[in-house]
Amino acid sequence: MGALITFQDVCKYYHMGDSTVTAADHISFEIAKGEFTAIVGSSGSGKSTCMNIIGCLDVPSEGTYLLDGQDVGRMNKNQLAEVRNELLGFIFQQYNLLPKLNLLENVEVPLMYAGVSRTERRERAHAALEQVGLGDKWRHRPMELSGGQQQRVSIARALVGRPSVILADEPTGALDSRTGREVLGMLQDLHSQGHTVVLITHDNSIAVQAQRIIRLEDGRVVYDGPAGAPEAVVTPRAAGLRGGGDT
Numbered sequence: 001m002g003a004l005i006t007f008q009d010v011c012k013y014y015h016m017g018d019s020t021v022t023a024a025d026h027i028s029f030e031i032a033k034g035e036f037t038a039i040v041g042s043s044g045s046g047k048s049t050c051m052n053i054i055g056c057l058d059v060p061s062e063g064t065y066l067l068d069g070q071d072v073g074r075m076n077k078n079q080l081a082e083v084r085n086e087l088l089g090f091i092f093q094q095y096n097l098l099p100k101l102n103l104l105e106n107v108e109v110p111l112m113y114a115g116v117s118r119t120e121r122r123e124r125a126h127a128a129l130e131q132v133g134l135g136d137k138w139r140h141r142p143m144e145l146s147g148g149q150q151q152r153v154s155i156a157r158a159l160v161g162r163p164s165v166i167l168a169d170e171p172t173g174a175l176d177s178r179t180g181r182e183v184l185g186m187l188q189d190l191h192s193q194g195h196t197v198v199l200i201t202h203d204n205s206i207a208v209q210a211q212r213i214i215r216l217e218d219g220r221v222v223y224d225g226p227a228g229a230p231e232a233v234v235t236p237r238a239a240g241l242r243g244g245g246d247t
Helices: 047-054 077-087 103-113 118-131 147-160 177-192
Strands: 003-016 019-032 036-040 062-067 088-091 165-169 196-201 212-217 220-226
Touching: 003 047, 003 196, 019 047, 019 062, 019 196, 019 220, 036 047, 036 177, 047 062, 047 165, 047 196, 077 088, 088 147, 103 118, 103 147, 118 147, 147 165, 147 177, 165 177, 177 196
Parallel strands: 036 196, 036 212, 088 165, 165 196
Antiparallel strands: 003 019, 003 062, 212 220
């Protein structure tokens, strides 16, 4: 089976005045369909840059990013938007729900952009809310829910487009520990159902819930392997330190 996500020597440079900042420095990895992978690193490690590139919100300065065999770096803005809508489902730290819409309407939003008929939108949005345990609350507005419930709505919104990749950016960052564990459990359930999940986090205790960890430091991959391995939570440059020191 070919890789769903492929980074081949991906570099990303940002020009700030007379200086150039290297946010990604020849990053290479592959993520296969059905994997649950965490990309983990402290602030400035390059994980947000990787997320933006995986999510087709940015393109590499050098190297190649293939999403389901398509070369994202060669796409224009309209093509990038189309790929985002068709292949990617996003889960954000702050939920990004529209306060004036009810839950059903919030979940429908990606399908509206995709040109799906009203009847099918409603059916799929109802099914997605049922999947996250909120089918009976579809008339509610976001502010009538707890933070954990709002994050469930964002998961439903990510699922409704039937994406190839679910991209979760610090999905537990705004939640208490118990609710965060529930959200992580949902991501693990989605993985067990065959979904490809890419989790972006700074937190080792979150990352180890994935199947595989790709750890970044200074824009480079310093670990890529099983989440359960002892070295998964220890950065190579800081051997002997307990995992979590970069959070």
